[in-house]
Amino acid sequence: MTAVAPEAPIRRVERVMGTAFGITVLDPIEPAAVDEAYDWLRWVDATFSTYEPGSEISRLRRGELGLDDTSPEVREVLNRCAELTELTDGWFTIRSTPADALDPSGLVKGWSIDRTATILRMAGATTFSVNGGGDIVCGLGPGPGGVWRVGVRHPDESGSLAAVLDLRDRAIATSGTYERGDHIWGGRSAGPGLLSATVVGPELGTADALATALFADGSGLPTWLERFGGYDALVVTGDRRVRWTPGFDQHLVPPPVSPSPTGV
Amino acid sequence: MRRALPVLGLTAAGLSLVLRFHSSPATAHHVTAPIAAGLRPTTPLGPDGTAPTTAPPTTTGTVPGGSPAPSTTAPPASGAFKNGTFAGSAVDTRYGPVQVQVIVTGGRITDVQELQAPSDRNRSVEINSQAAPLLRDEVLTAQSATIDLVSGATVTWEGYQVSLQAALDAAKR
Numbered sequence: 001m002t003a004v005a006p007e008a009p010i011r012r013v014e015r016v017m018g019t020a021f022g023i024t025v026l027d028p029i030e031p032a033a034v035d036e037a038y039d040w041l042r043w044v045d046a047t048f049s050t051y052e053p054g055s056e057i058s059r060l061r062r063g064e065l066g067l068d069d070t071s072p073e074v075r076e077v078l079n080r081c082a083e084l085t086e087l088t089d090g091w092f093t094i095r096s097t098p099a100d101a102l103d104p105s106g107l108v109k110g111w112s113i114d115r116t117a118t119i120l121r122m123a124g125a126t127t128f129s130v131n132g133g134g135d136i137v138c139g140l141g142p143g144p145g146g147v148w149r150v151g152v153r154h155p156d157e158s159g160s161l162a163a164v165l166d167l168r169d170r171a172i173a174t175s176g177t178y179e180r181g182d183h184i185w186g187g188r189s190a191g192p193g194l195l196s197a198t199v200v201g202p203e204l205g206t207a208d209a210l211a212t213a214l215f216a217d218g219s220g221l222p223t224w225l226e227r228f229g230g231y232d233a234l235v236v237t238g239d240r241r242v243r244w245t246p247g248f249d250q251h252l253v254p255p256p257v258s259p260s261p262t263g264v
Numbered sequence: 265m266r267r268a269l270p271v272l273g274l275t276a277a278g279l280s281l282v283l284r285f286h287s288s289p290a291t292a293h294h295v296t297a298p299i300a301a302g303l304r305p306t307t308p309l310g311p312d313g314t315a316p317t318t319a320p321p322t323t324t325g326t327v328p329g330g331s332p333a334p335s336t337t338a339p340p341a342s343g344a345f346k347n348g349t350f351a352g353s354a355v356d357t358r359y360g361p362v363q364v365q366v367i368v369t370g371g372r373i374t375d376v377q378e379l380q381a382p383s384d385r386n387r388s389v390e391i392n393s394q395a396a397p398l399l400r401d402e403v404l405t406a407q408s409a410t411i412d413l414v415s416g417a418t419v420t421w422e423g424y425q426v427s428l429q430a431a432l433d434a435a436k437r
Contacts, residue, residue, distance in 0.1 A: 013355050013426040020355065022426050134416045141412065153416035164411065174416030198415060 006124075007031050016041040017049075017109060019133035025120060026127040026142055033123030037116045037130075044112040047071060050103050061101040077104050077111060084209045089224045092213035110173055110208030113137050135173040137204050141166075149253065155195035155236050162196070162236050164253040171204035175215040176236075192238025193218040200251055201231035221245060345371055345435040352431030354380055366431045373435075 006028035013022040021041055023034055049055040056074050059065040067075065081104050084092045094102045109132050116130050117137040128139040129148055141148030147168045151161035155176045165172070176196030197214035199207040210231055214222070220235055220243060232247035244252075345368040354363040363380040366373050 011426070011430065015356055020426070024429075129413060131413055134414060136413050136415055138413070143412070148412045151411040151414045153414055155416075161411070161414070172415045176416055196416060 010034055012038075014038050014041075017045045017112075017132070019109075021113075021133070022129075022131040023116070023120070024129050024131075025125045027125050029120070029123045029125050033120060033125070036123075037119045040116060040119060041112055041132075044073075044108065044115075047074065048077070048104065048108045050101075050105060057102070057104070077107055078102075080111070080205065081107050081209075084206070084213070087224065087227050088210070088213040088217075089222070091217040091222075091224070092209045106212045107205050107209045109133075110135055110171070110203075111205030113204045114171070135171075135204060135208055137171045138167045138169065140168050152198050152234065153196070162242060163198070163234055165200070165251040166253050167200065167251060169202075170200055170251070171202065171207045172198065172200045173204060173208040173211040174198040175211040194220070195236040195238060195240070197236075198234045199231055200233075200248065201228070207231060345373060345432075347371065348435070350431045350434040351379060352427035352429070352434075355427045362427055364427045364431060366428070366435055368435050373432075 007030075008026060008028035010023070010025045010029070010031060012034055013020050015021070016038065021038070023037060025034065046052065047056050050057055050061075052058060056065060056070050060067070060070060060074070067078070078094070081092070081094045084107065085094070092106060094104045094106070113130050113132050113135065114137060117128070117139065120128050120130070121139070126140050127142065127146070129141070130137045134153070136148075136150065138148040138150065140146040143149055143166065145166070145168070147166035150165045150167050150172060152163040152165065152172075152174060153176070154162040174196055194215055197211045199210040199214065201207045201210075206228065210225070210228060210233065214225070214233060214235060220237060221233060225231070225233060225245065232245045232251070234242060234244035234248050236242055345366075347368050347370065349365055349367050351365040352363055354361045356362075361380045365377050365379055367377065
């Protein structure tokens with residue numbers, strides 16, 4: 001009954017990076033850890049914003065700040081962006097054309113949510129989720145087997161889901177035409193293209209970037225995806241089919257068996 | 265400790281190049297299934313009842329002829345919710361506060377209503393008018409599937425979802 005007693009559960013949502021960030025922690029932890037998590041997210045927003053003229057990214061773009069003068073976090077993100085560009089055969093990029101200003105937004109949100117999860121874990125949270133506008137890090141969940149049951153939004157039947165997954169200690173990101181993601185561009189003109197791309201893996205930063213790259217690539221499940229161990233993808237193609245990598249099977253919840261009077 | 269993780273991630277990616285090279289080209293392994301219009305959470309992938317985990321690799325599904333709507337008749341766990349009206353918390357979104365309430369009759373969620381919705385800007389109206397029916401649809405059909413989170417959700421959806429979750433928590437027995 002002390003003033004700083006751990007609380008459970010904690011469910012909060014705050015507006016950061018122009019979207020809603022929901023944090024749910026089902027373990028009893030100090031609420032101050034959730035404050036710290038949102039402070040971190042707001043710092044990331046202020047540092048990486050492409051809209052705020054005073055952000056490090058904006059100053060870097062204008063040449064007012066040298067790369068060596070940026071925060072270690074900025075350099076870390078830009079380095080990882082460069083690696084991801086190479087590993088995705090150029091489909092993930094921080095510049096839509098060589099003349100464009102750099103924009104690492106395709107990695108920043110997911111990367112910052114990974115760190116948010118670390119803040120919560122260090123405070124003792126094991127059963128939690130962090131949801132930044134539909135890009136999610138799942139710890140252990142409340143369901144049987146310690147899972148979170150996660151729906152993948154259907155790309156054009158908005159009241160429906162394209163797939164249902166059970167996730168624990170995994171990250172999931174989805175890119176689609178419906179989102180406001182102005183960091184997505186390109187797409188191959190040949191073939192039906194994609195309506196959405198979902199990636200599940202150990203880290204959300206990479207999953208987010210891969211979903212963006214898959215969507216920009218548009219060819220389905222390209223071979224460059226094989227370079228990312230532990231990451232699996234599910235795509236909805238323009239001809240309204242779902243395709244997924246073999247490793248995605250472990251996450252999918254099968255449709256219920258047909259009703260049986262003797263069913264358990 | 266955390267700062268080492270990106271390096272580990274890169275190492276893992278490098279290892280995967282080696283470990284996964286024994287497999288055939290990626291496209292040869294991919295399972296394909298049709299996606300039907302109006303699929304519901306309880307039947308995520310196959311209108312023909314094909315479970316994704318049992319679909320044989322390299323199988324191509326047939327074009328869906330029509331989509332079933334089985335969840336409207338699926339019996340929910342009886343008595344999962346208390347009868348009454350339960351308001352969720354108001355959630356501040358980019359487009360304004362969002363708050364919903366659920367109506368439970370006979371232990372079932374029978375309606376989801378907006379108490380607060382963004383409406384003072386054109387963009388808000390546009391997004392909100394799209395999101396609200398979705399949410400209602402999703403809740404009414406997913407109550408036995410218990411979806412905790414939605415990936416690829418819109419901002420407004422997220423706001424609704426958080427408010428909704430609070431309402432559902434309040435309604436639970």
